[in-house]
Each structure stands twice: as C-alpha cells, then as structure tokens.
Amino acid sequence: MLSPSTKIDQLKKVGPTYLKRLRQLKIETIGGLFLHFPHRYDDFSQISPISQLKKGQLATIQGRISKIKSGRTWQRRLNITEAMIKDESGTIRAIWFNQPYLIQTLKQGKTVNLAGKVVFAGQTLCLSNPVYETVTPQKETVHTGRLVPIYHETVGLSSRYLRYLIKPLLPLTGQINDFLPEPIKKEFKLIDLAEAVRQIHFPDNFRSAEAARQRLAFDELFLIQLNNLRQREKLNQEKATIIPFNQKLIKSFVQKLPFKLTDDQRKAAWQIFQDLAKPKPMNRLLNGDVGSGKTIVAAMAGLAAAKDGYQVALMAPTEILAKQHFQTFSEFLKKTNLKIVLLTGSEVQGLPLRTTLSPKANTYPTRLALRAKKEERSLNRSQLKKQITDGQIDILIGTQTLIQKEVNFKNLALAIVDEQHRFGVAQRAALQQKIYQVKDGLATLPHLLSMTATPIPRTLALTIYGDLDISLIKQMPKGRRKIITKIIPPTERQKAYQFIKKQVKQKKQVFVICPLIDQSEKLSARGGPALGGEVKSVSQEYEKLSKKVFPQFKIAMLHGKLKPKEKESIMKKFREGKTDILVSTSVIEVGIDVPTATVMMIEGADRFGLAQLHQFRGRIGRGKDQSYCFLFTDSAAKRTNQRLKAVLTAKDGFALAEKDLKIRGPGDLTGLRQWGLPDLTMASLNDLELIQKSRQAATLVLGKKLFNPLLEKKLKQFQKNIHLE
C-alpha cells in the first residue's frame, strides 16, 4: 500500500537514474515529492478548433492522427517526426525534432491533444514541437487540456516526467493530515493542506492555484513565526541579573564624551538600560549603518553592568575587529578603573601578567626561544583564564575564543556580539549555552546584545527577528563628511586612475572590490541576467593594477579562499598603512576602521546588491579627509544605471535594502542564511500582508494553546532543518 511516507524507490516509475536525480533535490518519499512545487502553469485548458489557429498563438488542439512518419533530413543530422492532425474544422501539421520514439506512442488513428506554438512553415501553419498526449475517454489528461504545471527543470528532471510521476499519486493526498489547527484555517481563510497540495500541482483553474499558493506560503511563514515566538517565550521564562539603571554614572560618562550622542543612540541606550533592569534576559539587536556609532552604545551598556559588579563579554568575528573594540573600550572607559582584557587566538592584552621566564629568554637559540615564548603565552593564557573565573576581569573582549570550554566566568551578566550575522546559528546557540551560569543556586542567563550593520527591510525584520527586540540607529553622527559617490563608465576609467594616483601620493589608501576571485569562478545563476561585459576578478585586477596601472605602489590581494590567519595579516598590514591598495572580494571586514582609506573602487558594481554597495562604501570616510566611492560598470543598460543611481541618492542603508528586496528579491540581502531563514519556496518576503497574518496566527496558537501533536512534530522538523543549514 502506498502512502505519503512511502519511499520513492518503491515506485515503478523511479528507476536508478531518476532516483538519483530526485535525491539530489532531497526528495525521499512520496510526501517529499508532493512538496516539490511547480513554479508556473501553462494554460492549455482551452481547446481551439484547428481552423481558427493563428500564427504565434500558444494553442491546444484535439484531433485524430491521420498520418505520421519519422525520418532523417537530407543533411542526415536531424530526425524529424511529422504528423497530420484532423478535427471537425480542419487539418494541421505538427513536427517534432529528434524524438523518433514518438512514433511508438502517436499511432495513426489515435486521438491526441497537442499544445504548443503555432508557427508558419513553408506555406502553411504548423505546430512546432508541441506537447503531446493521447486521449482516451477514461483518463484525465495530464500534459494538455488543462492548466499544466511547469517545474524548475534542474538536475535532469523534466516537467513532463514530474507530471507523469506525480499526477497518479495525488489521490494519496487524502491521507495527509493537516497540522494547522482548524480555528486558524477558518480565521485566515486557508484551504486544507491536502487540497492545497492537489491544487498546486494540477489546479482546476488559476483561482484555486492561487488559493493553494496562499496556503502553502502561509505555512512557511507561520512556522518561522511560531518558532520565533516559542524561542522568545522560552527566553522570557529564564532568569537574568537585574542591573538597575544608574543615572548618575551614565550621565557623567556621557557628559565627558568628546561628542554629543545622536538621538537614535540615546534612544537605543535607553531601551537597553530598561531591558537590563528586568529580571529576564535581554535579547536585543542593535541595528545601525556602518559608522552610525553602535560601539559607544555597547560600551555604555558594558559600563553599567561592570560598574554594578558583574562581568561583560564582547565577541567579534575576527581578531582585527576584536582588537579594534578593545582599543575603543579601553579609551572610552580608561577613567573607570575597570579591568578590560583582550583574548584572541593569537594574543592577550590589557593585563600586566606575571611571567616566570628569565629576561634572557630572547637570547636563547631560536628554537628554545620560540618554545619559551610559547610557554609564556600559554602561561599568560592560563593565568588570564583563572582571573576570568575569579572575577578579576570586568570586561573581556575577544573572538570565538570566548566560547572555548576553559573560559568560565564568575558572574557574567552581559554578553555582546558584534556583527552577529557573521556567526552561524549554531555558534550563537553555543554562545548562549556557554555563558549560562549559576549564581546563589539560581541559574541566570546573561543579557544578550547583538549588533549588526546589515540593514534589514521591515518585512524581513518581522520574519527573521521575531525572537528579538530591535533598536535602530538610523541617524549618522553630525558633521560626517558625505562620501562623494560617482558612477564611472568605461570611458572615464583612466581619469579615475589618475585621481587615485594623486590620492595615494598623498598617503591615502584605496580599496578595490571585485565580484569574483578568479576568472574560472562561475557566476551564480542568481546573479541576474548575463551581462555583456566581462566580470572582473580579484586576481586579474591585482595583476593589472600592480603590473600596468600602478607599478609604483604597494598592492595586496584579499579573498575568501585565503586562510583566516593570512586574511588577518593582510588586513593588518593595510590598516598599518604598509599597503597602498587592497584588491578584495566582498570578504573585507564590515567594521574595520582605516581612517586613511579614502577611496573605494567597486568593479562590476552592477553585480552587487544596493545595500551591499552601501556597506562597501561604509568602509571609507572614517577619517577627517574627503572620501570617494567609484562605482565602475561596463553595463550600458539604462535600468542597471538607474538602479545604481539609487546608491548616490539614498538616505541610508535601510532604504537601499528595501529597494533590493523589491527589485531582486531576498537573495541579494547579505547574511540571510546565517539568520537561520529556511529556503522559502512559496512565500515572498515582499508580502507584508501574509507575513503579518502568519505572525498573528502564531500569536493566536501560542496564546490559545492550539498546539496539536502534528504541529509539534512539524515545528521540530523545521528547527532541525534550520540548524542543519
């Protein structure tokens, strides 16, 4: 007996080859097959009389085969099958290329449906390569005479094959139990799951196809929302340390700052202080453009927690960023006598650590000296770890080293994660568990403050961040110089090079961003339409710039295939001004601060999302000098250039992210994967209405406890899937 859980290898129509192809799409069972949806339909539902066909029309006809033959053309290259089809109104010719086997199915005298384009061949109308199907009174048609599902034809699975496979299995949908609670379906006018599956594959009409799409899209969003709200509910039941708002401390700190906080910074800080004063863990995201001043807000939170006698941890994705934060925190908090320490894979800073080594260690033969150094390092490390456990360290700043097993805090009350989208779902989960700790017999979780510069459109925020509270910093600090941004067509490239030459001679530095690492790299299909000009690669550009254009300057190259250590050292050299020009893929750090970098040159700018371009641009303009961003494009397409112009006029990254989402879909938004968003096959992140509905529904289910075992199971599956990605 077949059922939705039957493995597809049990099906006669699935031989070894197709089994392999279906498995490539992660389809294992009949139920899985049901969830492989078509992306559109051909409307072959109206059968036209042959005499009324017109050139260029996409038509379906029904008639008898009065003649059929198959043979090679005189060039002997092409096989042609040619048939004459007759209905009550007339006769038409149909031809197929290189399908000699058709003659086995399409026999003279049989009634067939043909659907395809009507073309002019020689003197007469003709159907070229039409979809065909023999018709018998007992059998419903699958490929013609209806709305016909078209699937994405990847991995060698044709729509015809999938239709042939799926259609006869559809009665099994009767065994699908709907996981959506009845009241939810009623409230939000959603059709039954089994019906939705039937109608999405073989819809009765476009209306029912849309109803099916709505239901299936709703399901995707609903599970995301439900999962988010569940997480939030769980977190709300946890205990956290109360850190009362210390007005005097914060006021005097803010007064001594060398600048005035922006309103958005104030508001964000205020929201954080209110969270910290609650007995449950904060879970807040601080979202603000590059350079909007998130660090100082985090430092204020850190100050509040540390001055109240608790420990603070700040984790950054790279050593450079961690070090940068360490310097900033040390500077801002230097009058507070708080102990601030840096701990990364390669260094420890901030504490005068006792060392038992003789001062002559450096004069030993090299090998011994190295060993001595290593010993000293590990000694420092173990001392530091002990001091963390003892509570002598107030603020610990570092990389993933902070989630190591041996790093144990005495009373960690606040954890801060910078550029949090750079950490995977699993890593963030590990951090939250890692810092779990026990105090006075009570388990408490630290408050969690995450920071990101990735601008997120509102619909997306509602979807992804259901379990987070968000503070937005939209304003830039006053007095920032606007970065001069220009779109550079090929004719002005030389002029731009001359300009860059002048800048470097004035000891300024330049970033060059390219879409690819090397020429062999294939562009993803998602990159959009094939563009006329060639796509620039880092290695090619590096060659060209260092040999031909700027042989007199020091040029370095950076990309994702380098080891983390290599990347760090290249970035470090650039930051220290030892390199003039850095040619890179999009991997360069978002948060990196290089005040003397004044030029950002982006090759193949049309290949990037708008928000991404904006983020690249955010890496310059950090110092006091005027900065410039050049968007190079070889594309002459007007639309491309109009799109790029948005970068010139946009107020902030949020506006650009909204535009990206509208124009190119969510694929271009950076960091989506890391947010644990599953692939959405049906739902659109532009559909604000459906997103809001799904959120309401999830709230209802939780509030009214509408859970059933099926829904629980479905949710578990969902969680498993996002953690695997």
Ligand code: ADP
């Ligand atoms: P990001 O949000 O990208 O992490 P940072 O926190 O690194 O930005 O801040 C960028 C720069 O702006 C830093 O040098 C910081 O000292 C400075 N800054 C922060 N807030 C203000 C402000 N209100 N006025 C002027 N400068 C500020």
Ligand code: MG
């Ligand atoms: Mg930052």
